[in-house]
Amino acid sequence: MRTTVKDSVDAVCRAAKAAAAAIARADSARKNAALAGMATGLRGRSDWLKGENRKDMEAGKAKGLSPAMLDRLLLTDARIRQMADGIEEVIALPDPVGEVLKMRRRPNGLMVGRMRIPLGVIGIIYESRPNVTADAAALCVKSGNSVVLRGGSEAIHSNTAIAQILRDALSANALPADAVSVLSMTDRSAIDVMLAAEDFIDLIIPRGGEGLIRSVAEKSRIPVIKHYKGVCHIFVDEDADFRQAVSLCVNAKVQRPGVCNAMETLLVHEKAAQGFLPMVAAELTKHGVELRGCPETVRLVPQAKPATEEDWGTEYLDLILAVRVVGSMDAAMDHIRRYGSLHTEAIVTRDHARAMRFVREVDSSLVLVNASTRFNDGFQLGLGAEIGISTTKIHAFGPMGLEELTTTKFIAFGDGQVRE
């Protein structure tokens, strides 16, 4: 059995690799035509898709999946339309492949530059939501990569059906269907085989909870883009505009508390604490936020509970906020260095020098001045789309768009140059 899983997974990965050269060479018009066909296919075959999705829903109910999980699994007409719309947005993005950068003439007359090229084969490992199948595949195809998708076993019929529609659109546009594959093996060991397929897959992107990502990173022989967690901070400086700071804190905590770029800890300069903390606490409490504070916070804000050491490193993903009064911006940056997750931190200040120093010295995938942490998102930052957020620094740091699914090769144009 084990051998069969290995053989089947390897066959899919090998086919993806074989398709990589053709998809890498394809021009933008052909890739866009295939993407348009994918969108049309999803819309046109939505009844069939919903039928396949029903099999997953029934199996999920029988297995006793939670209502929340069942909801994430469900495909409705609106959700299928959203997937199709998402693909059409990718069509509108500029094709990163073939861009030439830094072309310069060397002293010997050789023209040297770099050309943007696809990475090759991307492996995506994700959990229940079937829309990831279409979203991720569209970004990989647009950036000239093959993709091997391994979704949750509970979504296998939905994912396989979506992939079939995408593959048909590739074939209809003279591109290899194998540039998009869903692993049909729901056996857990299929992931292990995929993570060992270093001859076929160039990069693994896991999308899901911290547990999934750690387990993938531990086992993989292939480079992995990691996104652990988002313990995001806002530091309210002594001379912040307090009204602005309140608005930013409420947005960062309340607008969507269950996501990785929501604020989890608020740091307040001691000179601002007395004026600002009661103001922000009143507003946050109005929105149902539970506050857990340092002793000084608890003194100034009666409704705050005392925070424990554990609160400082916690990603609540909920309407809970840790609050700490700090003696200086340096103390705030030390706190972030110690408890942060390299995800997103913001300063609220009117002082230019401190704003610039915070931006320079804070080690995070996005550092903001006077703006909400909720902007750490590929769409919001202008990438057009994102395939994930990296919180480690190798290859990509922060939201990954189409460019982050590419690399560059050196190119050189000469007229007979030799090395002396």
Add this chain to the structure above:
Amino acid sequence: MRTTVKDSVDAVCRAAKAAAAAIARADSARKNAALAGMATGLRGRSDWLKGENRKDMEAGKAKGLSPAMLDRLLLTDARIRQMADGIEEVIALPDPVGEVLKMRRRPNGLMVGRMRIPLGVIGIIYESRPNVTADAAALCVKSGNSVVLRGGSEAIHSNTAIAQILRDALSANALPADAVSVLSMTDRSAIDVMLAAEDFIDLIIPRGGEGLIRSVAEKSRIPVIKHYKGVCHIFVDEDADFRQAVSLCVNAKVQRPGVCNAMETLLVHEKAAQGFLPMVAAELTKHGVELRGCPETVRLVPQAKPATEEDWGTEYLDLILAVRVVGSMDAAMDHIRRYGSLHTEAIVTRDHARAMRFVREVDSSLVLVNASTRFNDGFQLGLGAEIGISTTKIHAFGPMGLEELTTTKFIAFGDGQVRE
């Protein structure tokens, strides 16, 4: 014993990580002053250095190291001067840290861009030449990174002495000495501990033979920049300038045959074969090159021996050249895809369309038109220096200079923007 090695290695790596924030924040003037101190220190303490090197040389002779290995190990006044000169060249390079890229205004007024930042802690694993200690450390310091160096055990006294001089220069310039460390543990297990220190080291760069690199890549829990081998090709197209092609082939094969960017296989369009092959063969034979050819080559070039299948994938690093006549440029590109190593390939042609297609479609860290493969080198391509060449695509592809030792974070300047 094993525990002791683990504790000692971890202590060095932890200290490097602790030093990383200070070296990352240091401005260019301070880093350059430390680098100048390193160069001065190497020159001023050359007698002491040679004394420490003598210990390695004596141990090496006693251990029966080959004359070639002993020569690589030897430090002379000239070689010490070269190390110091190399550091001074790094001073002259622009500091990549702090560069702001792609700063653009979003529709909501948020200014979003990227800022170049150091990676953190770089681990270098290398073989006998002690100059790597100084060269690699200078590039890491200039790019704001801490570095942990693990050289060959046969060079331990030399490497430790060089590192001491570099550390003294850091301290003298109010930078943490621990930003540069040489692992003093010569125990083989020290490498394993280093490769598992993922909490402290961000990137591993192995420098040495394919065996070292494969073993490091296999064991490492930390991302590794890989450079396997260079099976570099020149394709002489049907309408190449034959004199230019001869000059390029001789340079690529003969100028320094023992390096990774030397040509190993020559591909010749069948329409050029009769005119070109005898010409180039005569010249290469004059330079002592042994030719191993396909049947058509052997027919046209009497001195060529028949090539075996194995010859096509071999990195000779010697005055031997595999030669194959191909029916078309597509056949040449198929050959490269099958036997190449993603290192360096060149086309010699006067045809613009074919030159551009070769550049676009050949998957290699450097693709050249009408120039020698020997240009795949950080200095030659204008990076100023190189810490190695990557033949895989994640994070860097091709020669790695200062920029490739950095990444970018997103930065955003707002005036109260919140997410709707």
